[in-house]
Amino acid sequence: MSEAKQSVTLKQAFKEFIWPRRKIVFVGLLLIVVSRLASLVLPGATKYLLDDVIVKKDLHMLKVLIAVVAGSILVQSVTSYMLTKILSVEAQLLISQLRIKVQKKILSLPISYFDNNKSGALVSRIMNDVEGVRNLVGTGLVQLIGGLLTAVISLVLLIKISPMMTFYVLVPVALFAVVAAKAFTYIRPIFKMRGVINADVTGRLTESINGVRVIKGFNAEEQENKTFEKGVEQLFLNVKKSLTSTAIITSAAALLLGLASAGIMGIGGYMIIQGKLTFGDFIAFTLYLGFMIAPIVQMSNIGSQLTEAFAGLDRTQEIMNMAPENDDVARTIQLPSIKGDIKFEDVTFSYEHGKEVVKGISFDAPSGSVTALVGTSGSGKTTIASLAASFITPDSGTITIDGIDLSKITLSEYRKNLGVVLQDDFLFEGTIRENILFARPQAGEENLAKAVSAAYVNEFTDRFELGLDTVIGERGIKLSGGQRQRIAIARAILADPKIILLDEATSSLDTESEALIQQSLNELM
The missing domain is CATH 1.20.1560.10 (ABC transporter type 1, transmembrane domain)
Known part of the structure; x- marks a missing residue:
């Protein structure tokens, strides 16, 4: 054994x-x-x-x-x-x-x-x-x-x-x-x-x-x-x-x-x-x-x-004997700053052996551009986002960042430049302010206010007696799905990432809120 x-x-x-x-x-x-x-x-x-x-x-x-x-x-x-x-x-x-x-x-x-x-x-x-x-x-x-x-x-x-x-x-x-x-x-x-x-x-x-x-x-x-x-x-x-x-x-x-x-x-x-x-x-x-x-x-x-x-x-x-996610032997390349060019080359991945979720995927996502993945439920969109975030690694093929193999880059350096908003994003028990500042705890009030405004969080926090200091309960249970999603987006905006991954991030929003956030994301990019 x-x-x-x-x-x-x-x-x-x-x-x-x-x-x-x-x-x-x-x-x-x-x-x-x-x-x-x-x-x-x-x-x-x-x-x-x-x-x-x-x-x-x-x-x-x-x-x-x-x-x-x-x-x-x-x-x-x-x-x-x-x-x-x-x-x-x-x-x-x-x-x-x-x-x-x-x-x-x-x-x-x-x-x-x-x-x-x-x-x-x-x-x-x-x-x-x-x-x-x-x-x-x-x-x-x-x-x-x-x-x-x-x-x-x-x-x-x-x-x-x-x-x-x-x-x-x-x-x-x-x-x-x-x-x-x-x-x-x-x-x-x-x-x-x-x-x-x-x-x-x-x-x-x-x-x-x-x-x-x-x-x-x-x-x-x-x-x-x-x-x-x-x-x-x-x-x-x-x-x-x-x-x-x-x-x-x-x-x-x-x-x-x-x-x-x-x-x-x-x-x-x-x-x-x-x-x-x-x-x-x-x-x-x-x-x-x-x-x-x-x-x-x-x-x-x-x-x-x-x-x-x-x-x-x-x-x-x-x-303690398990291999960590960040393999110090394989991941040795430091990337203090990146442009954000992502490239998938013949990438295949399966959660179970012999059952590929994505097979032979190749595409370019140049810096400054928006790359949208469209497909039916279960077609692998979330898996591709997870591969790009390096949550999982491909079974075959290569993912590169600015021409460098992602599997050789130290994860901490890469993820400093990454912002992620998931379909069912997680909020911590605490206040709205604490959840948004989670991405950059040292951010000042001015940057916080910009992120709140860009994600239209203030549209509902202004109605709360304590505003951003409102306690939202475990996993944000006291908020609606759309409100939770806007807080998650504000958190990603405050991080000021070079790469932002949105996994159906506006699926919980009404049409008006989605349009406003699409506009704010355009301004962010």
């Missing part, structure tokens, strides 16, 4: 996410070490309390023990607070940076990628897939290492108290380790599939909300409800699988604790009766055993979190 299908390894995650933040992670490790060592004070103090202080009735030693235990609890509290504050904040910063990185990458992908993926699904991939990384840089990984450290130190202390009882404990621990390892291997693909299902459900939900007028217009609420219910059920079944696996780990941990406790009770009681173990040693052993087993149980939960993190990173890595 391709590289995009490979899973992210621990080595890759360490190199990309942990090593660049090694100073903060090291501070976190230092804090967790101090915290874990402080937590081991209580079992040791309990042994001295039972075997020495109470037996000898030593009040001075009692005061010292209380002070030491209180100090250790204070140390645990302070280190726990600092650990959360330092690492959790850094994890959230990393999540923010990753979201920005993934969003930037997605916007660099070809139009065909967006044609084949739901917008809601892409939103889910940007916002949700990177969430799990907090368990790598946040407290999750550090707690895992801290848990291992606590378990090792506790094991040494347990061996020191009673090697025989310690050996008995290690048998169920080893069995648990085998069960947990197999369970985590099984869970990772489930978490990865959950991301896919969640993206699909989110995508469909976004579509249904955006298309609510169509749903209600065709009385299709029940149909849409069933579609959403089906997606939610798939998500539930996926979660059910992961919960089942997690339950196996948790149950194994409970069984481990139960078997160890029962065995230690019997062996310890026998050794105390035989005089081979003091009561203080037995209590200390029991407490240290808890300190060894608790991190192991905790590690099973952290292991699930880390597995979820790697599943999300797998999906993120798939996107």
